[in-house]
Amino acid sequence: MKYDTVVIGSGITGLTAALVLAQRGQRVAIVEKNRFAAPLLRRFRRGGVWCDPGFHYSGGFEPGGALSVIFRYLRMGDSIRPVPMNADGFDILRMGDMEVSIPVGLDRVEDALRAAFPQSEKAVRGYIEKVNAIMSLTPFLSFDLDYRDFSNNQHMIDESLDSFLDGLGAEKNLKELLGQYGQFLYGVPGNEVPFYIHALIMGSFYRSSQTLANGGDELVDAFLHRLDQEGVVMFCGSPVAGIEVDNNRTITGVKLGNGEMLECGSCISTIHPGLLVDLLPGGAVRPAFLSRLRGLENTEAAFATYLEVDDVPARLNDANFYRMRHPEALTHNSILAIMMAGSMSHGSRKKGLCVLKESPNSPISKELYGTSRRASEYVEYKEMETANTVERLLECYPEMRGKIRVADSATPHTYERYTGTPGGSMYGVKHSVNQIKLNSMTSIRGFYLAGQSILMPGIMGGAVSGVVTAANIIGLETVWNEVKQWRQ
Template sequence: MKYDYVVIGSGISGLVSGIILSKQGLSVAVLEKAAQPAPLLRGFKRRGIHIDTGFHYTGAFAHGEALDSYFRYLNIAEDLEKIPYDSECFDSFYFTDDDYSFSFPFGYERLRDRLCSAFPHEKKGIDSYLHTVSEEFNRSPHLNLDISSNNIFMYDPYSSQSLKSFLQGLISNPRLRSILSMHYLLYGTEPGRSSVSVHAQVAGSLYSSVHGIKGGGRTLAKTLLQRLRNLDADIFSRSNVAKVMVRAGEFQGVELANGETVQAKGCISSIHPRALLPLVEETAFRPATRQRFQAFEDTTSAFMFSAELEQLPEMLSRKNLFLCPDDDLDTYCHLERAIEKRPFFFASAGLENEKSRPGMIMLCPASMQEMYPWRDSLPEHRPESYLEMKQALMQRVHDHVLRKVPAIHSLTMLDCATPLTFRDYANAPSGCLYGIKQKYGQLNPTPLSKIRGLYLTGQALTAPGILGGTISAFLTCGVILGQQKLIQEVRKCR
């Protein structure tokens, strides 16, 4: 059978792309390398506790906001129960160097009041910062569906200014600068290199509203997959695309690692852009494109610890905790830092899962270089020394948490995912959490490729996250179907 489109990868961007195209009556096959579709979203189980991995919370999901509108267009909104986060504090930042806490609320007015009362001498800078974030967020036609989509690829001066230099020009208090930059950990590009515009899109999405989904990433994945099946799309897991077949500059189909081929008129690749290069023949992309893709720097990888708790502390009930070692945010992901000196993101293991015992995840930056001795090992055959390394880390983190987080009196460590886990289960090259960095001044991939019929999508195009991945899918399918037409259809669903 020859499909209209094959989609490589079944993360949020691949699944959303598949639904958009299927909704237009096109025949679609989604091909996923992992054993099950949506490996990053679906999470995993340890001792009966479900552990969410690639989705905990999101912004822009309140009624009428961008993500809500996209999910309505996809006909999945009705099947997802939103869990609002605590508007007074959806994220708390606890600085361990001087025992300082800041509770980050959502709602621009509330956030402004909280920041101004904590930093009364910085009112002017706070106002200016919040104004810029709001303006930047609202100038994107994929985040603000009320504006015209004509300027989608228009130059934005804030895309070439670093968040760090922007804040240095506005705010003199280093702690306040840290507080305003901390959400960079959600997109993985340090403030000295991330652009104001990407920060405004990711962090800014959380300033209006914050929600989780009942059942977490697993429910989101199941719902997307069910919708695709209802639209008669085919989803194949264990389907590792090994080659993109091109003839005379035109896409023909893909060849899987097992030798099977899947023919299609067009293809959307949602995989890491660097991982696409070996799949296409040398001459299909211009040397300059290859060099640019090769040069993309990956976001950090991580250790992700999971633990069972006797009860979920209040600080993780519809909110998260960032344990911040100091104000040197640009070095947070440096490996010279001992694990106890790294930042940690704490979140409940899964939302409102009544049947499950309470658990939490703790995520801290890590690098593939730390995995050097085990780099060639595969999941089923990790050496004993790897398991010993994980045990030792788990013990250190257990002790660190009991020392530094007073609200947690006891925890049983369940497991530790490493950069190798992210590489081998989520198929993220280098184990990176959020694909490539969104650096200021960097030309990230666009949906169009040099090969006719081959399009790109995924977090590399826009920004990471459920919101970023969803937008990238709409952006790419907009190129195929007509940007104006698609956005107008989304607008009608609000």
């Protein structure tokens, strides 16, 4: 059987792209190396609490927002019910002794930042203005645009967040706070992230941050139901062994680990682009492209700890708490993020909490982790990092001492195992002023790259990348005009 399109990877981008194509009548297959679809989006249960490794909250769920429009267009609108977070402060940011609550709405974010940084009043205004301006020029963040606006990249300036804020005369701590906050949500420090990436991601959170009652499961269930309705074939437990390309540098198929060959007219790869080095046949692309894939710099990984708690501090019920690195502090040099308890407790008698910690360097080699997951060095490392996370949490919330039990934790190795992303990197390839963006098109006809490494990190970036890449195959004008009809 020949497929119109084979999609590699069943994360948010792969699921979205496959459904867009199938809705337009294409015969589509998705291949996934894990035994089940969307392993990062899927929750798992430990000790009676739900653990959500990938999805915690997102922008774009408000009516007319990127995700709600995309999901309505994909006829999933009824199955996805976003839960608003605390409108007066969905993210509580603490840096040193300072605490800033980020409310919903760009105007209110401006007020909150001005109150916290009175000396940088003008800089804050300039910052919010520019975030707004960039969003209004970007398809999906604005549905007023024409399909031709996709090629307008004048606002995608290669200036870093730090340099932009310097230009506005922002004080050091404002720069530090926005830089670290963003870094946790897209994986790139303020001196490297292009300002427009910061603006698009943070702006969508500022507009409206919401979570889902059933966490990432809600997305996966809705997708699998719709993909089944549209006749998309899912191959799980099927790692890709190779991409098949003919002498004219045109895609012909995707070969699976079990030797099975899926012939196809086009293929969208949503896996980390660096993994393609081992999958592309010799001569299909120039060595320069492979060198580039090998040299890609990735975002940092995170260490996740899942806790069962007797009682959740009231404000963590509908807000996240970020403990930033203090610019002058020598210890605690990693950002800690406590994800709101809401979705982890839903439909469960026990209350749970997920704490994420930046985790740049794991001392465990890939080989050691690969040989035996229970190698004592690995277990030791995992226990130590978990204990450290708990200690950091208790520093922020001493009242929780004695009232928490560790349900499980996920190391960068765990993330790498399930996602394939080198080093378990949270957001894939770095979008950095020091790294030229990869193109979705490749020199192999019919072979496209998509996902957070290509377009933009996060759930929203991944979903938008899925739609845009599918649209590049079947016609951007048609798809965009269809999508736009679902904005109301």
